[in-house]
Amino acid sequence: MTTKSESQRLVLVTGGAGFIGSHLVDALVGAGLRVRVIDNFETSTRQYLNRAAELVEADIRDASSIGDAFDGVDTVFHVAALPRIPLSIAKPVETHMTNVVGTLNVLIAARDRKVRRVVFSGSSSVYGEQAKMPLVETMTPNPLNPYALQKYVGEQYARMFHRLFAMQTITLRYFGVYGPRMPSEGSYVLAVAAFLKARREGRPLEIFGDGEQTRDFTNVSDVVSANMLAMDCEIAFADGRAVNIGRGENVSVNRIAAMIGGPTIHREGRAGDMRDTLADRMEAERVLGWRPKVSIEEGIAELLKG
Template identity: 85%
Template sequence: MSTNPQTHPRLVLVTGGAGFIGSHLVDALIAAGYRVRVIENFACGTREYLNRAAELVEGDIRDASSIVNAFEGVDTVFHVAALPRIPLSIAKPVETHMTNVVGTLNVLIAARDHKVRRVVYSGSSSVYGDQATMPLVETMTANPLNPYALQKYVAEQYARMFHRLFGMQTITLRYFGVYGRRMPHEGSYVLAVAAFLKARREGRPLEIYGDGEQTRDFTHVSDVVSANMLAMDCEIADGRALNIGRGENISVNRIAAMIGGPTIHREGRPGDMRDTRADWTQAARVLGWRPRVSIEEGIADLLKE
């Protein structure tokens, strides 16, 4: 993990720094000695999650004028802000497009104009959609199944293009099923782990959509944070995308059994991938990264909350 800031610590910018992943990343950056500035509109973020040592700029990435000054003096941008909700993207594709695509373009333009050294973009494994084989590798042709997945793919292509056109150092990290403390328990797109934990605490049956044999590669948030830290100074940042996933696909039924409690089945939801499993070979080669937290360890930690 990159933990070697200069005598005068580098200033880094995290968009969405009060959200689930962003707040964990901010904590890690501050612990490593970096100066951290956060752009946040609290649409998905939580004020209590924002590290008090971070500088807050209340702005909206959809409005370029509200964020542009935040890029002054910044070395690295971690672009984490998004509207990560598949059902919302189906119901309101324009609204999610404005955040996930236009917002990303605004971030890239501001970074270019302020001569930011590097942009690390938080991508999504949803860009793969359904593929004929597993594991999922970065050379596969994207096959997004819903507006959110398409928006994330367009945004990562913008990041790649800014490297090609302007020489900006950019890299995309495609996350697989991120879970851990602070993950959202409300809203229209909640990971099965979070939904099951909430149901258990409230004494309700665990709701399983479809047959429950669909699988996900669940990746602990601490592993995602370590990938971001390594992406800050890795030698290759040519716009490429890297899978950040544990490399195991766990069925929803198995997750339900680990959390415990009665279950009920609901009709499957449109636009969902059937299976995901990451090949993280390239992340190991480019970043020196490997996943460390098993699903058993991660669930056990969440059950202590």
């Protein structure tokens, strides 16, 4: 634990105006911390940026533009990314520059400015296809697409910086994060967001493949709580390890469509996608003391009200 009082403690959130990042910033501000945000607003929006946070408008792909933002920082939450599997297949170089080079730039800046801890936003996509469920951290990753590979490389860099420079790092492997503010524009959005948008616009819900593929959907509020716990978990656990952050229950895409309601149409399945995801969350409970609180039914009901 840091000896600084919460009002003096400075934390940095990359991508702090994005979907997950903005929710995290709100929680950190609410906890009384000083918060600094790095964002280039390429995939985020200014209206989500908490006005109590200090903004550094910069791009993590440009190391020279972000270094000073790490001065005096206790903890970095590296949330910034170009997510979505189809986007990485269509634009592997562009996504590599953000997800790999950007992550390396963040780690170097944190090392050079003596940041205490880096919490890296990882992805369950690193598992790829596995012989059995649930997915547990001891499994050998099997990335099926550029995004999954890029996030795995980010994990490995975080682990390496712990080994080489004794930096405290921990990766949180997110499973199907959804909730308010999730992106709903473009062709690379999460199924939940795409279904909600189609329903609002009176269009059929588009299901890729047979719809029986399953996902372990995790509410953004639960992901935020995991980050807050990772900030101060025991130093022995900030050793570069990866920890699953998933509810531990999976539901089919067809069931999600039924919860949201409306007619559906089926499209051809997409390449490079995992058939099923299901988190083993025993390590998250052991390391972070984390347990998810929001069920998929409660989360969808909240979104339908909005």
